[in-house]
Amino acid sequence: xxxxxxxxxxxxxxxxxxxxxxxxxxxxxxxxxxxxxxxxxxxxxxxxxxxxxxxxxxxxxxxxxxxxxxxxxxxxxxxx
Amino acid sequence: xxxxxxxxxxxxxxxxxxxxxxxxxxxxxxxxxxxxxxxxxxxxxxxxxxxxxxxxxxxxxxxxxxxxxxxxxxxxxxxxxxxxxxxxxxxxxxxxxxxxxxxxxxxxxxxxxxxxxxxxxxxxxxxxxxxxxxxxxxxxxxxxxxxxxxxxxxxxxxxxxxxxxxxxxxxxxxxxxxxxxxxxxxxxxxxxxxxxxxxxxxxxxxxxxxxxxxxxxxxxxxxxxxxxxxxxxxxxxxxxxxxxxxxxxxxxxxxxxxxxxxxxxxxxxxxxxxxxxxxxxxxxxxxxxxxxxxxxxxxxxxxxxxxxxxxxxxxxxxxxxxxxxxxxxxxxxxxxxxxxxxxxxxxxxxxxxxxxxxxxxxxxxxxxxxxxxxxxxxxxxxxxxxxxxxxxxxxxxxxxxxxxxxxxxxxxxxxxxxxxxxxxxxxxxx
Numbered sequence: 001x002x003x004x005x006x007x008x009x010x011x012x013x014x015x016x017x018x019x020x021x022x023x024x025x026x027x028x029x030x031x032x033x034x035x036x037x038x039x040x041x042x043x044x045x046x047x048x049x050x051x052x053x054x055x056x057x058x059x060x061x062x063x064x065x066x067x068x069x070x071x072x073x074x075x076x077x078x079x080x
Numbered sequence: 081x082x083x084x085x086x087x088x089x090x091x092x093x094x095x096x097x098x099x100x101x102x103x104x105x106x107x108x109x110x111x112x113x114x115x116x117x118x119x120x121x122x123x124x125x126x127x128x129x130x131x132x133x134x135x136x137x138x139x140x141x142x143x144x145x146x147x148x149x150x151x152x153x154x155x156x157x158x159x160x161x162x163x164x165x166x167x168x169x170x171x172x173x174x175x176x177x178x179x180x181x182x183x184x185x186x187x188x189x190x191x192x193x194x195x196x197x198x199x200x201x202x203x204x205x206x207x208x209x210x211x212x213x214x215x216x217x218x219x220x221x222x223x224x225x226x227x228x229x230x231x232x233x234x235x236x237x238x239x240x241x242x243x244x245x246x247x248x249x250x251x252x253x254x255x256x257x258x259x260x261x262x263x264x265x266x267x268x269x270x271x272x273x274x275x276x277x278x279x280x281x282x283x284x285x286x287x288x289x290x291x292x293x294x295x296x297x298x299x300x301x302x303x304x305x306x307x308x309x310x311x312x313x314x315x316x317x318x319x320x321x322x323x324x325x326x327x328x329x330x331x332x333x334x335x336x337x338x339x340x341x342x343x344x345x346x347x348x349x350x351x352x353x354x355x356x357x358x359x360x361x362x363x364x365x366x367x368x369x370x371x372x373x374x375x376x377x378x379x380x381x382x383x384x385x386x387x388x389x390x391x392x393x394x395x396x397x398x399x400x401x402x403x404x405x406x407x408x409x410x411x412x413x414x415x416x417x418x419x420x421x422x423x424x425x426x427x428x429x430x431x432x433x434x435x436x437x438x439x440x441x442x443x444x445x446x447x448x449x450x451x452x453x454x455x456x457x458x459x460x461x462x463x464x465x466x467x468x469x470x471x472x473x474x475x476x477x478x479x480x481x482x483x484x485x486x487x488x489x490x491x492x493x494x495x496x497x498x499x500x501x502x503x504x505x506x507x508x509x510x
Contacts, residue, residue, distance in 0.1 A: 015353030032351030034437060035314045039392040055389060058313050 013037040024067040051076040085157040090242035091404035092360030096214035101412040111214040113458040119205045123447035243348040243361040256402045263399035271422040275341045276333035278466045281487035293479040300477040310381035317435040318384040321367045323503035329374045339370040432460040432467035456480040
């Protein structure tokens with residue numbers, strides 16, 4: 001799942017010279033993920049993984065890194 | 081353009097060209113925008129000129145004319161150099177006032193070139209002013225352009241095809257059609273709420289003026305915290321917009337109608353990407369609220385956030401792209417009516433707004449010199465005759481208000497700015 005998220009993030013939302021070096025726990029917000037990017041990322045994740053990510057849970061602890069994002073998606077009902 | 085002398089407008093370029101024409105038709109210089117960077121010392125000006133020469137060599141449309149191509153328009157390179165224009169503050173005048181006077185003198189002059197660069201020399205440092213015509217590039221592109229002028233690695237900056245057209249190419253015909261009708265319905269809804277305006281004046285000679293509201297680091301952190309509290313991680317822009325709506329409502333809108341509508345752009349560029357440099361890669365969204373909604377502070381932010389989320393969930397952010405694509409085949413005056421007019425015939429936009437985000441040059445500064453301050457400006461249509469450009473500089477919020485005088489009453493704007501202060505910081509009176 002992290003690879004799919006990572007591909008989308010670096011193809012559409014954030015530029016990184018070498019995405020392969022971006023770690024699962026590196027900070028996406030510091031890397032440049034902005035408010036519109038977060039919304040687009042959430043919409044992508046909901047569609048791709050068939051879950052609903054509650055608005056009330058959109059916070060740095062859940063979207064701050066690939067690892068936290070994956071964990072949030074799994075907690076929200078993804079079983080794949 | 082790098083391998084051709086001609087570049088057709090992309091849908092975003094034409095969108096901004098139409099507004100440029102509206103501004104020119106009203107007797108003003110056109111859809112020009114400006115970034116003014118105050119530098120602590122005089123940079124290497126001959127180095128800057130060399131970099132401008134490299135810019136024209138690498139990106140010929142930086143020095144180009146707009147020419148019609150059938151029903152569409154194109155940038156056609158002239159090959160003319162962009163010469164750094166030098167200005168000097170009078171030594172006996174207050175330097176800040178004198179710099180502002182020169183900035184506005186330059187910005188108010190009639191111009192046909194798409195990009196000009198100026199150095200306004202002060203006693204020690206001075207101000208770099210970059211003025212560009214919006215169809216040439218968007219504000220995010222201007223930051224990239226400034227980075228190109230300053231970087232030690234100019235070879236990493238490349239042009240690339242229009243991101244709007246790349247996005248459109250990903251969709252089937254039916255998907256485009258579906259999105260087009262979504263956008264049209266969205267527009268129809270936006271056009272049904274008559275917008276309050278900051279002036280009743282619709283014509284007459286105007287002069288562009290500028291007022292800048294600066295917040296220190298502590299205030300800026302407080303505003304960021306409040307923005308997150310009210311509009312969440314996804315909506316700092318909405319916080320600024322909501323605060324402005326309330327400030328205007330509480331001071332009293334000079335043209336009072338049903339509610340507020342403030343279009344705002346979102347950028348398709350990836351954050352921090354050095355490419356594309358030129359072109360407009362933007363979509364358009366609307367923040368709307370009735371006057372009644374605006375009077376309830378907490379309810380307003382909840383409304384704006386809910387509306388924004390629904391827009392993204394419904395893909396309305398992307399839906400505007402097919403509409404812009406079809407708009408390319410409308411004449412500028414017909415397209416302008418679609419963009420500006422409500423069902424009642426009134427003006428749609430209560431304000432022109434853009435949140436440009438972080439504009440910082442790190443430890444190395446611009447051309448190796450620390451950027452101590454900045455201000456932004458842009459021309460806009462009349463009405464509304466008022467534009468608010470927001471950015472962060474080294475973590476400090478800067479709000480630049482461009483306004484047309486005499487259309488916008490200066491005392492009214494000062495009252496709105498004072499109220500904006502209260503709303504943003506949520507001091508006791510808000």
